[in-house]
Amino acid sequence: MTQRLDYKKAAPGGFAAMLGLEQYARGSGLEHALLELVKTRASQLNGCAFCLDMHTQDARAAGESEQRLYLLPAWREAHCYTPRERAALAWTEAVTLLKEQEVPDAVYAEARAQFDEKALVDLTLAIVAINGWNRLSIAFRAQSGTYQPPVTHH
Numbered sequence: 001m002t003q004r005l006d007y008k009k010a011a012p013g014g015f016a017a018m019l020g021l022e023q024y025a026r027g028s029g030l031e032h033a034l035l036e037l038v039k040t041r042a043s044q045l046n047g048c049a050f051c052l053d054m055h056t057q058d059a060r061a062a063g064e065s066e067q068r069l070y071l072l073p074a075w076r077e078a079h080c081y082t083p084r085e086r087a088a089l090a091w092t093e094a095v096t097l098l099k100e101q102e103v104p105d106a107v108y109a110e111a112r113a114q115f116d117e118k119a120l121v122d123l124t125l126a127i128v129a130i131n132g133w134n135r136l137s138i139a140f141r142a143q144s145g146t147y148q149p150p151v152t153h154h
Helices: 012-026 032-046 049-061 066-074 083-097 105-114 117-139
Strands: none
Touching: 012 032, 012 117, 032 049, 032 066, 032 083, 032 117, 049 066, 049 117, 083 105, 083 117, 105 117
């Protein structure tokens, strides 16, 4: 598939607004590793190759294990995720899929047990952001396979 258009160039103001939401989520205080798992899981659910390529590479560059990335589609059966990560993944799936226009009370209760009010709103905004990026990338066929994580100096 060839890219349909470059949404960054076609609507730079809209792209800047999306970047603003992304930057807010990154700076919210939520753990980087948790955010990368959430972004990867939402991208799996949405089938976004561009975002899967980006966020699995970013996660690995930040020290995430291959095993945890491979097991992510089956996180409920895997024992390598913390209770906080499990709550975030369940919340990600519920917010991304919105089955019958609802996020179940049990999923909310599990998330609230792990996240205070601000953190849960911040997590939800991160999920909103990745779902937006997924939709832009899928709709305009952003080309996957060329992303390189930024080089960080420790």
